[in-house]
Amino acid sequence: MTATRDLESGGSLMDDLYREVILEHYRSPRNRGELDTPTCSADGANPLCGDQIHIELILDGDEIVDLKFSGEGCSISQASASMMTEQVRGHDRDHAQAASDAFQQLMLTGEPGEFDLGDSEMLAGVAKFPARVKCASLAWKTLEQALKTDSTEPVTTDERTADHG
Amino acid sequence: MVQQAIPEGQATPRAYDIAKIRRDFPILNRDVASGAKLVYLDNAATSQRPVQVIAEITRFYRDHNANIHRGVHTLSQEATGLYEGVRETTRAFINAPEAREIVFTSGTTEAVNLVAHGWARKFLQPGDEIVATELEHHSNIVPWQMLRDERGIELKFIPMLADGTLDMDAARELIGPKTKLLAVSAMSNALGTILPLEELVPLAKAHGATVLVDAAQAVPHMPIDVQALDVDFVAFSAHKMLGPTGVGVLWGRFELLDAMDPFMGGGDMILTVTTEESTWAEVPAKLEAGTPNIGGVVGFGAALRYLDELGMDQVRAHELDLTRYALARLGDVPGVTIYGPDNAEDRGGVVSFSLEDVHPHDIGQVLDDQGVAIRAGHHCAQPVMAALEVPATARASFYIYNTRDEVDSLVSAVEATSRMFGTG
Numbered sequence: 001m002t003a004t005r006d007l008e009s010g011g012s013l014m015d016d017l018y019r020e021v022i023l024e025h026y027r028s029p030r031n032r033g034e035l036d037t038p039t040c041s042a043d044g045a046n047p048l049c050g051d052q053i054h055i056e057l058i059l060d061g062d063e064i065v066d067l068k069f070s071g072e073g074c075s076i077s078q079a080s081a082s083m084m085t086e087q088v089r090g091h092d093r094d095h096a097q098a099a100s101d102a103f104q105q106l107m108l109t110g111e112p113g114e115f116d117l118g119d120s121e122m123l124a125g126v127a128k129f130p131a132r133v134k135c136a137s138l139a140w141k142t143l144e145q146a147l148k149t150d151s152t153e154p155v156t157t158d159e160r161t162a163d164h165g
Numbered sequence: 166m167v168q169q170a171i172p173e174g175q176a177t178p179r180a181y182d183i184a185k186i187r188r189d190f191p192i193l194n195r196d197v198a199s200g201a202k203l204v205y206l207d208n209a210a211t212s213q214r215p216v217q218v219i220a221e222i223t224r225f226y227r228d229h230n231a232n233i234h235r236g237v238h239t240l241s242q243e244a245t246g247l248y249e250g251v252r253e254t255t256r257a258f259i260n261a262p263e264a265r266e267i268v269f270t271s272g273t274t275e276a277v278n279l280v281a282h283g284w285a286r287k288f289l290q291p292g293d294e295i296v297a298t299e300l301e302h303h304s305n306i307v308p309w310q311m312l313r314d315e316r317g318i319e320l321k322f323i324p325m326l327a328d329g330t331l332d333m334d335a336a337r338e339l340i341g342p343k344t345k346l347l348a349v350s351a352m353s354n355a356l357g358t359i360l361p362l363e364e365l366v367p368l369a370k371a372h373g374a375t376v377l378v379d380a381a382q383a384v385p386h387m388p389i390d391v392q393a394l395d396v397d398f399v400a401f402s403a404h405k406m407l408g409p410t411g412v413g414v415l416w417g418r419f420e421l422l423d424a425m426d427p428f429m430g431g432g433d434m435i436l437t438v439t440t441e442e443s444t445w446a447e448v449p450a451k452l453e454a455g456t457p458n459i460g461g462v463v464g465f466g467a468a469l470r471y472l473d474e475l476g477m478d479q480v481r482a483h484e485l486d487l488t489r490y491a492l493a494r495l496g497d498v499p500g501v502t503i504y505g506p507d508n509a510e511d512r513g514g515v516v517s518f519s520l521e522d523v524h525p526h527d528i529g530q531v532l533d534d535q536g537v538a539i540r541a542g543h544h545c546a547q548p549v550m551a552a553l554e555v556p557a558t559a560r561a562s563f564y565i566y567n568t569r570d571e572v573d574s575l576v577s578a579v580e581a582t583s584r585m586f587g588t589g
Binding site: 049132 | 522557
């Protein structure tokens, strides 16, 4: 048997990426499912990984009264979606856009800014893994798309349309 | 004399000296970003290169570099001799009848596209059928779809069964009098399934069909004799068999290559050019327009000699041992599902698997932290993923330098992943 590096001990890059809060959202996602009467929705996909997200919203004026997500993908993409729903549920469009902007900033810098992103700030470690930033950003990009109520165009967090090869 | 000859025949079968082999691959001693020692199990994507290949490429550029086929000066003649020498080395490696039947391309993808553009586009008529399989890599699917849409030919796929083998009953139905081309992989890159060419080829030949074999995963890992296979075209890549990237091979029967139209026009592929028209050079020059990857081809020659000295029977035996061991050990990990044939003998050195409730990309990420390099994704074989009804798999693939200890590292890392995600 070869020695296994200790994943459970603190301080490693792996711990930064897979925080317990993230794994907990992955195992027990919030607001997962579908709505009976959504007012708008959007699909997002990350062709490189195969992550898929479907988001449904009930908008009352500018307020996001309810939202749910469904889909499949890696732990980062699914946990980020769960965290995102908690951040924007019950808030208005401007708040949601500001949160999305703050999340993109988090992915660039790896450091939380002024805007309180709640559990989503636990995804800061993803910034050190450029290949996974697209996984974490998918839910937020899809939310932005759903909020453009006249748009049903699918979004992608990958500028390429297919995996290589 | 600049051309090194391949040792004649197999004098005495040597013991498989894994320690000696590993010394030829310094990259295997490096660490990954996390500080863990590298365990390279992504050989189906690309292999590593031994110092002999790297030295050969360096030697070419340092001592012999010139363009080929067009100079009377010393360097050009040496470069031409080296390049053409590898054509003969390649011929011998796959037991092709003639060296001129070896066409150097940029890789398997270009080789398949060359047949699609130069042969199939010229000779297939609307209503003719091409039969492929669900186990193909995208590079043996997309060129035929493009041709289908351009030419109004039919494209059919022999389905895959749940165990990753081919549905041979369906094959007997699908291959018929309208079949003009059977385009089939010798070994699935996604699952490792070795396809039953000995059954498929006679079905195609019985209807007079031409057979193209995507051997990108087969030629590097097992003895391949193109004459014994009784096929017409065989495509493979240097970079999956110790050689450099950017070099591939299309072998074809001379009369087929001779009848083909060139894929690209340009230098080195013409006999005469006036401003009105051109006439083509002979095969293979006709199909190798422009300055080829001369240094890459020369390096590929060293890769072929390396494998030839090891003996492809020994390579296959070594990988079979690792595959058998990996199937047994990984199969014992709770939550692990292994895809593809149960018998190691029915696969190459590829083990595609999933871990319950953990996405393959997460497996790949945690394994990388442990130093274990695998591929996670659809492996450019989305029809295989669709047939298995999974979005992606994790894939470990072995080569000449891998060891049972490294399989142990893989298993330990998968167990660690399972613990981390709370599935074990």
